[in-house]
Amino acid sequence: MRLILILGDGLNHNFLKAQGVNADDILLMIESLYFVKRKPYHRKKIVLVWSAMRTFAEELRQEGYKVDYRRADDPARTEVGFTDTIADAISQHKADKFSCLYPRERGTRALLRDLFNRPELSHVEVASVSDPFWYTPHADFKKWLSGRKSPKMEDYYRDTRRRTGILMNGKEPEGGEWNYDHDNRKPFPKKHVPAPPFCVEPSETVLEVMRFVDGIEGLYGKTDGFAIPVSRKDALEALNDFVVRLLPNFGMYEDAMAQNDAFGYHSVLSPLINLGILSPQECVDAVLAAYASGNAPLNSVEGYIRQIVGWREYMYHQFEAYFDGERDYHTTNALEHHTPLPGWYWTGKTEMNCLHTVIGRVLEHAYSHHIERLMVLGNFALLAGIDPHQLNDxxxxLYLDAYEWAVTPNVVGMSQFADGGWIATKPYVSSGAYIDRMSDYCKGCRYDPKQFTGEKACPFTTFYWDFLLRHETDPLSVRMTQNLFGLRNKTPEDRDLIRVTAIQMREKIETL
Ligand SMILES: Cc1cc2nc3c(=O)[nH]c(=O)nc-3n(C[C@H](O)[C@H](O)[C@H](O)COP(=O)(O)OP(=O)(O)OC[C@H]3O[C@@H](n4cnc5c(N)ncnc54)[C@H](O)[C@@H]3O)c2cc1C
Ligand code: SF4
Structure with a gap:
């Protein structure tokens, strides 16, 4: 008898096909409080994962599969953790074979390794299959990486496009250019009217999970307003809706932010892709089909494909490749930033309007889009010298789409440069001027993005110049020549004022 474990982020038939699933297999799914209790997760995130798991289990049952769905969530049985539940299932089904998708979370891998080292399970034949959804298998990425002195996402992305033929015209990139970022940096027009996000009415299954999750202590945010697709059918509709309604403007406004718009033209599909409900390939294919039929411009299409085929894969593979026994993404702190994460990251109670607005969104939706993650939330933390691991936690x-392999390289690597440049070619830093150019946040703020000193000094601006001064002559300066160019206009008096103001701001960081 074979037991196939379906993890919460493995909700796709193709993962089962890759394991040669047949009608005699028992498909084990575990809703585990063990995972939920590890962090003060946003309630909507837990609702998403458990609702999607229950919905997938029901789909499988209707197709005739034998599903053993266990809820290791009885408060009286919390000591019965995730691995004990697997051990129970193996024993009850008298399973002598166990199979699962190679877990993406390192912690889950360790738990399973420990489980199958137990003497009473030595008779069980264990198999794990690699994830068929990556465009590049990890072993091939390692080959690509080996011997490269300074690997870059751009090189990986181009090589993948050449290899797969995605958006290629023979040997040339479609349209003659690899990158249309120059068309993709527009702020929203003055009278921007937000496009409403794709919403789904919660099913009975979702409502039941919402009621249960409401009762779990130690979590964050509310379940109210949960409207994310959890079934395959709704997920496909969400993808179609993105392609038809939002993709045409996606590229142009990829980096735009606005007080009245939490989602812009972004897809909000990452939570579904990361759980396996949608595959990256079907998202890319849908976008390519819109381009082929003349319904989406090349800058949007290339911009989206770069994110999925480029950044998403590069993050996963570089995260995996970083661990070598000595290097560890969970402890690295190349810039030695140790300031504790300000308490207002958890409440939104700050006078900095950009951060107040974006944090408010995260608390409400468990989501904010990429540029707000990078250039507002991450930018502030990097400039202020916040501990990258507290930020990562x-x-x-809080984010719907945050799983170890995705969140950690993005936060610790891309946004905080704490890996010393393993992922990013330069620290992503900017002053308040960038936020002012790309949003309308500064208009409603008590600070002034142009001021670096005085009562109205914008913390982004002061910390930005202070960051540059701190790194003006150290090895990081080589990566920031463009930014450092801006320092040439700062007089010795300005430099002193910046340093002093930054010290004062750091001292009262909790009340900024
Ligand atoms: C500080 C920080 C933290 C982040 N944390 C996460 C995270 O926990 N999980 C996560 O999936 N993404 C993360 N990202 C990447 C990116 O911000 C999100 O994937 C994106 O905002 C998801 O929203 P969307 O689906 O509406 O994106 P869209 O803009 O509509 O679509 C782009 C798609 O490309 C993929 N993508 C793009 N960039 C990345 C990237 N850098 N890493 C992984 N996938 C990418 C996503 O699947 C996303 O759906 C993070 C980025 C930063 C800067
Ligand atoms: S002035 Fe500074 S703190 Fe205020 S919204 Fe603009 S960038 Fe943010």
């Missing part, structure tokens, strides 16, 4: 707990 914050993102990991």
């Amino acid at each position: 914050w993102f990991w707990a």
